[in-house]
Amino acid sequence: MNNLKDKLFELSDEKYKKFHSGLCPNIDNIIGVRLPKLREIAKEIAKGDWRDFLAISSNDYYEEVMINGLVIAYAKCDVDEKLNYIESFVPKIDNWAICDSFCNSLKFVNKNKEKVLEFIQPYLKSNKEFEIRFAVVIILNYYITEDYIDLILETLDEVKHEGYYVKMAVAWAISLCFVKFEEKTMNYLKNNKLDDFTYNKSLQKICESLRVDKDTKAIIKSMKR
Structure with a gap:
C-alpha cells in the first residue's frame, strides 16, 4: 500500500489536480492522477492477488478509492462475488466521477x-x-x-x-x-x-x-x- 501511494504521488499532475478538483467540488483529497493511469494500475492489480489487495486497501485519497472500484470491475470472479464487492464499495462513492467511472467499467452487467x-x-x-x-x-x-x-x-x-x-x-x-x-x-x-x-x-x-x-x-x- 505504501508503494501504491508513492506511485500515485509520482504520477501526480498539478495542473490536472486543479482542473479535476474544480469538477469535483467538496472533494479535497485528490492527488491529481489521470484516469487512464489509474486504469492501468487497477488492471495490473486485478491480475494478481486482488482479494488481498481489497482487504487491506486504503481510502485516504480519491485515487485510491477509484482504484479499488476499478479493481472490483476488472477482477475475474462469479457474479455473486462481484455483487458482494460492489455492495461493499457503493457506500464509498461520494462524487460523480468515481460513480460514473466505476459504473461504466462494470462490463459484466x-x-x-x-x-x-x-x-x-x-x-x-x-x-x-x-x-x-x-x-x-x-x-x-x-x-x-x-x-x-x-x-x-x-x-x-x-x-x-x-x-x-x-x-x-x-x-x-x-x-x-x-x-x-x-x-x-x-x-x-x-x-x-x-x-x-x-x-x-x-x-x-x-x-x-x-x-x-x-x-x-x-x-x-x-x-x-
Missing part, C-alpha cells in the same frame, strides 16, 4: 442483466444521493435497449431525490433514451412526473446531442416548462 437489475432496485429507492446515482448510471450504461426501454422510462419517472447529481443523472439517462428511442421517449416527455428542473435538463441534454436533428431540437425547446 451485459451478461447478467436480470440479476443486476434486481440488485440495483434498493439503490433506486435509497435516500442517499450517490447510491441513487450509482443505480441510474448503471441503467444508462447497460439498459437503454429494446428489451428494457419501457421499464427504464417507468423506472426513471419514479426516481425522487433533491440531490443535484441524481437529477442530472436522470436527465442524462432520459436524453440517451430519446436518442435511441425517440418516439417512445417523446411520448414519455409529454406525460411524466419529473420535477421541472430534471425535465428541463432532460430537454437541454437532448438538444446538446449531435444525434438529434435541428427540427427535432426546435420541437424539444418549445416543450420547456
Whole structure:
C-alpha cells in the first residue's frame, strides 16, 4: 500500500489536480492522477492477488478509492462475488466521477442483466444521493435497449431525490433514451412526473446531442416548462 501511494504521488499532475478538483467540488483529497493511469494500475492489480489487495486497501485519497472500484470491475470472479464487492464499495462513492467511472467499467452487467437489475432496485429507492446515482448510471450504461426501454422510462419517472447529481443523472439517462428511442421517449416527455428542473435538463441534454436533428431540437425547446 505504501508503494501504491508513492506511485500515485509520482504520477501526480498539478495542473490536472486543479482542473479535476474544480469538477469535483467538496472533494479535497485528490492527488491529481489521470484516469487512464489509474486504469492501468487497477488492471495490473486485478491480475494478481486482488482479494488481498481489497482487504487491506486504503481510502485516504480519491485515487485510491477509484482504484479499488476499478479493481472490483476488472477482477475475474462469479457474479455473486462481484455483487458482494460492489455492495461493499457503493457506500464509498461520494462524487460523480468515481460513480460514473466505476459504473461504466462494470462490463459484466451485459451478461447478467436480470440479476443486476434486481440488485440495483434498493439503490433506486435509497435516500442517499450517490447510491441513487450509482443505480441510474448503471441503467444508462447497460439498459437503454429494446428489451428494457419501457421499464427504464417507468423506472426513471419514479426516481425522487433533491440531490443535484441524481437529477442530472436522470436527465442524462432520459436524453440517451430519446436518442435511441425517440418516439417512445417523446411520448414519455409529454406525460411524466419529473420535477421541472430534471425535465428541463432532460430537454437541454437532448438538444446538446449531435444525434438529434435541428427540427427535432426546435420541437424539444418549445416543450420547456
